[in-house]
Amino acid sequence: MRLSLLMSVLMLACIALSIGLLAVFPQDSGWVALGVGLMILPVALSLLHRQLQPMMELFRAMGGTVISYQDGDYSFGLHWPRNDELADLVDAHNVLGDVLREQRLDLVQRELLLDTMLQNTPVAMLLIAGKGPIVFANIAARQLLNQGRKIEGHALPDILQHVSPSLREAVEKGGDGLFTTRAKEKGSEGADSENDDEDEIYHLSRRNFSLNGRQHELLLLRHLTVELRRQEVQTWKKVIRVISHELNNSLAPVASLARSATELVRRGQGERLPEILRTIEERALHLESFIQGYARFAKLPAPRPETVRWSEFIRNLQAHTSFTLLAGVPEHDGNFDIAQMEQALLNLLKNAHESGSDPADVNLMIRYMHELLRIDVMDKGCGMSETVMSNALVPFYSTKRSGTGLGLALAREIIEAHGGRIMLSNREGGGLMVSLILPC
Incomplete structure (x- = not known):
């Protein structure tokens, strides 16, 4: 202007x-x-x-x-x-x-807050630039790997030379998982003389991502010893409650019947003794079956996979329980531990029959999908509520009055030992479907 x-x-x-x-x-x-x-x-x-x-x-x-x-x-x-x-x-x-x-x-405030959170988290965090040096390590990582000293700029293999063999092996092996270190072998981790014989349990997880056009790997090491011990105590308490309840339910009537039998013998009235003894035998057999179920769950061996002909395997299942096979017999042979898989499926088929379903509606389907083996056990019972379904795979959880809560838990242990997973879902129109997903 x-x-x-x-x-x-x-x-x-x-x-x-x-x-x-x-x-x-x-x-x-x-x-x-x-x-x-x-x-x-x-x-x-x-x-x-x-x-x-x-x-x-x-x-x-x-x-x-x-x-x-x-x-x-x-x-x-x-x-x-x-x-x-x-x-x-x-x-x-x-x-x-x-x-x-x-x-x-x-x-700046956000970065300061994030850095404070990362530095003070109990999870040990390591960020590695490709195959290069460590670019970030929080306080927990420094304490775990280098007695609290700075490790940024060092190569991870060099740092691992000074840690426990279990930790070094877990990191070098790759992948996620749990590992255990003993306090005696901690070395640079600082063994505590009071806890020399205690095992320390850690969970290792790793994630890969691209940052500024360069591949990075994030390692997270979480100390789980305290949490697992607390959970172990809670599990033992639950086991003791379940076993105590079952023992009382069996031993109390046995003791009462034994006293009744003693009184009848004293009176010379032995005509009821056979009935009393049969009842005692039934309770004893039930208790034996209960204990054996826990023993099988606790002593489940590692699976021994072998080639399985489906026609023969299905005939053996049908010899123990009834079901309808849908979609026919698969053409390809299976590969799993026959005894363990048979035990898992018999437990699932038994649950299907006890669900209130018509026996004719208890179905089994076996099929191969995208290099996976899928086995479905289906019924037309009352299904499961969300609460029951979220706890159904937890050991010792049961909604049945006489149930042990081990059927589904044992099936889960068997399937996961084979490298697979188990899924539960309610069916449209009523009923439950239990799906076993296994690698071929």
């Missing part, structure tokens, strides 16, 4: 001066025009320089603040005293600086 006004004033002055000179010297119009130009030019240049100099200084200052923004310094601002278009530009520039400064402060 100021430059436009200045140019307009100069043009008007030039025109007025030219008209005045032409009136005085009408015969020399060319020299008059040249003289006017030479008179006006220095004045115009001087005025333009005076007007442009603050603007050029402003542009240089603005360039300096942009460079500061690039370096992460947002503490600079600009001031323009005039009320024109450049004032609007300066205001917008200052607002941008304020926004960037607030965002930077917010980012």
